[in-house]
Amino acid sequence: MLITKKDDGFMLVWRWLKRSLFFILVGIVTIWLDFSLPNGRIVHVVGTDVKRMSKTVDGKELTRDVYFISADNISDGQTYVYRNEDVWLYLFKVNSADIQGRAHSLVQSQDKTPALLRYYGYRLQLFSVFPNILTLEAVDGGYQYVPYLRYLAFTLWGLVSFFVGFRWRHLIFD
Template sequence: MKYVKWTFWALLALIVGGFLHYTLPQHDIVRVVNTYQERQDLGDWTRIFWSDPDDQSSTLTNRDVQFISTIRANGKPMVYRNEDTGWNWPPYFKFDTASLQTEADDLKSSPESPKWAVITHYGWRNQLFSIFPNAVGIKPVAGPDVRIIPWVNIFLLVVLLIIVLTVRAIWRQFRERSIDPLVEDVGEAWDEVEERADAAGDRARGVWGRFMDWLRTWSGKPRK
């Protein structure tokens, strides 16, 4: 049971951690090299990684998606999709896809004369399944060494921690006041039942022993 318990908590932590890592905003310092539009097929299971804007039908099998091609500060390429989230999940309430694409166009630069920008996004990049993070904001920065403090993430994680600790405290109080006394009552009742069963067994053995002694008197065998 110990291994089952730890396996359960490990899987739960993995699921919650993956959900938070995908949903919470992340920040990349990049240099924009290109913006383009491309038609994407949405008919397979990877549809869950594409947005479902309010003004588009969820039954669409393909649609045009805007992309932003960039080079990170470490020299590695990164491509972001640029889609509205509308009022759907995750709750970024993004409606400015066209404006964001225009801002990205304005920040295009070359290696010889770079313009650095910080892109705020959520989601993951996976080349095998053609999954792209969704850019939700872009703004210029002084250089590739600018430090970005994720205040939103810090605030949300602190709030989540407070909620978890509060729920844990409520559960402990409920267990101490309701469950533990009930378990103790059940244990005491079970002990009482066992004591009565033992007493009944002793009485039964006593009656049986007296009966066997009585039989021995008829057979002429001496009592032990």
Template structure:
């Protein structure tokens, strides 16, 4: 049972880490090389796409803004630019058109680069055709600038404090409620076994006397 317990806890921990890695904001320093508006059919990978832009009709086929970029080492990255609206993740992004305009203003060439910090969530996977969703753009001084993830620090810190409080509450609840109840149940079982033993002894004595008289 110990292996089952730790395996289950490991799976829960892995799920939480995966969920947080996908949902929490990340910052990539890139050079924007172009933008486009692409018509896409959203199918089995719809889990990794946001809802249609606020105010538009829901459909499996829709136009999606994309931001094409290049990392300082030359690797490419494509970000989608979709509204999150009031849904999940709770970025409350409703400015995909404005962000597309900002991206066009920040397009630069290799000779005269403009480095941009792209705040996004999600993953890039070519096999399943999924893209991280850009939620903010900010021009930075260079490719080596350090971005401190204050939002992640606050959220993870709050989650850690909450986890510690929940653990303490659970331990107190277990000590005050569960353990005494378990002890009472065990005591009741012991009492029943003791009574049953005494009853059995009396029964054996009765039948012994009964058969002894014959």
């Protein structure tokens, strides 16, 4: 069977489309993992705040109180704002009031106690989105946080991506 130039061009486009879709899917899952896996910073808590948020759903105005915590990152000195809200997803965080109280006591302490702040999410200024706090614990001055869960998850995701790409390379890359 002869392959015409038209068929060859279609196959070339199809091949690049499959590759692009594979890498886009890998990128989307990687970004989702980066967003949803807990990360941590060693900080000095400098402020707490409670804001009333409201939105209208089906003609009814729904309001809720959202806690915010401001903290100076010890490593770079920048101030970050974090949301402190209960989460029912896979994290089952239901202690935002306790974390807010702990943060308030760290603000009141005179010695600027360093704290490990574990969070997930991104700060997106355009959409006014803040990372959400999972835990806040006072730590010693020389404490170093190592996100083992993130390392494990990204290693497993890299291995799965490589295995799928290698195993199905004849479907994806040919």
